[in-house]
Amino acid sequence: MVETRCKFWRATTLAAVLFLPVWVHAERSIGDISIVAGHPGLQEWLLPDRPPYPEGNKPNAARVSLGRMLFFDPRLSGDGNMSCATCHNPMFGWSDGLPTARGFQSQVLGRATPTIINTAYNELQMWDGRKHSLEDQAMGPLEAGVEMNMLVDELVDWLQGNKGYRSAFALAYPGEEIDGTTASKAIASFERTIVSRDSLFDAWVRGDPSAMTAAQVNGFKVFLDPGKGNCAACHQAPNFTDDGFHNLGLSSSSDEEADPGRYAQKPIRLMQGAFKTPTLRDVARTAPYFHDGSAATLAEVVDHYVRGGDVKDNLSPNMKVLSITDEEKHDLIAFLHALNSPEQATVLPTLPEGGPVSWAAWRPQPKKDRAVAHNE
Ligand code: HEC
Ligand code: HEC
Secondary structure, eight states, rough: OOOOHHHHHHHHHHHHHHHHHHHHHHHHHHHHSSSTTTGGGGGGOOSSSOOOOOTTOOHHHHHHHHHHHHHHHHSSSTTTTOOHHHSSSSSGOOOOOOSSOOOOGEEEEEEEOOOTGGGOSSSSSSTTBBBSSHHHHHHHHHOTTTTOOHHHHHHHHHHHHHHHHHHHHHHSSSSOOOOOOHHHHHHHHHHHTTTOOOOOOOOHTTOOTTSSOHHHHHHHHHHHOTTOOOOOGTTTTTTTTOOOOOOOOOGGGGGOOOOOBBGGGGGSSSTBEEEEEOOOGGGGSSSSSTTOBBBBBBBHHHHHHTTOEEEEEEEEOTTTOOOOOHHHHHHHHHHHTTOOOOOOOOOOOOOOOOHHHHHHHTSOOEEEEEEEEHHH
């Protein structure tokens, strides 16, 4: 609750306005009139056309193009084989299709790879919100020993020595150094182009009644209705998140070495085992689900909510056993599919010539030692 923003009250008020008549009259007719394509009360679900960006990093074509190169370049990793896109892969909705991420030399990491779709609209980054902006976040995985395992100093030397990158940086950030800061700014500018705000749901909200099926419209009602799905209590307009943290009672939260989640940043009891509410836009493309990858499908996610969570200790007050029919469950899942953006081709960069960063460190060594070092 402490972490929940005023958007919560906006959404709660909206839900109350839309459903109060349903509760009062014990019928759906008045509520049904409100949940119609193009209704003014629903326009808050549309995302702003352009995501916000911080001062000093206004996106432009040169910045996005440099950021795309850095994002897809595996030479930036310690082994020369892993890029941001290894885990945030456009073919898997900018995630990796794995329950939890595989890091440096394939070790299994503790948390699932979140999509980078719409992270541009996040107030905080990471499952526990420990990063404040995309710029803050970008050097983290490069330096992490368990992820790309690269030294930023070495990376910066390499970028400064690479002709193609030198001119790309000069175009993107004229007069600024080539360093971790400008590299982060470029990556963040690229990430701000990975957005989903043009789904069939958005078309329906804008006023096209045929954009969603009757089942999907009904699924949206279940989603909003505090007496049914109650999903919008946390997955709020417009990006289907409240930028808050909640304990959903996943079974992994009773493990002996359970992930503390937000508690590591905010040591108050309610935050123990609480994780950030993820966006649901494009969610049908990013299975498996939850921070621990414990739900293989959207149906398993919904079943978890229907049970009201598995570990009831320290559960979010908004988690309760749901009374919804099988048909409503089906409609809810159909609705989640309406949040997919249209398929679009991903533009891959042509990378500047030159070997991996780590080759620069290997080059002075005699061939024999290099082979030994490599086998260790
Ligand atoms: C080994 C896999 C892996 C690689 C490589 C990787 N990431 Fe991630 N990324 C993750 C995981 C796992 C998380 C969640 C970690 C956490 O919450 O503690 C994450 C979180 C993020 C987030 C926060 C998303 C959100 O919704 O909070 C962003 C942004 C991001 N990564 C961008 C990048 C960038 C940029 C790179 C390259 C410089 C990169 N990642 C490289 C696995 C990876
Ligand atoms: C109490 C707040 C809350 C409510 C209510 C809630 N969610 Fe969530 N949702 C979250 C949080 C927090 C997560 C991430 C939890 C984690 O991984 O530990 C999440 C995760 C998800 C995911 C997985 C997304 C991913 O990328 O892994 C889906 C899908 C989802 N919720 C759909 C729903 C639906 C449908 C409902 C209504 C039946 C609902 N949620 C109700 C807070 C909530």
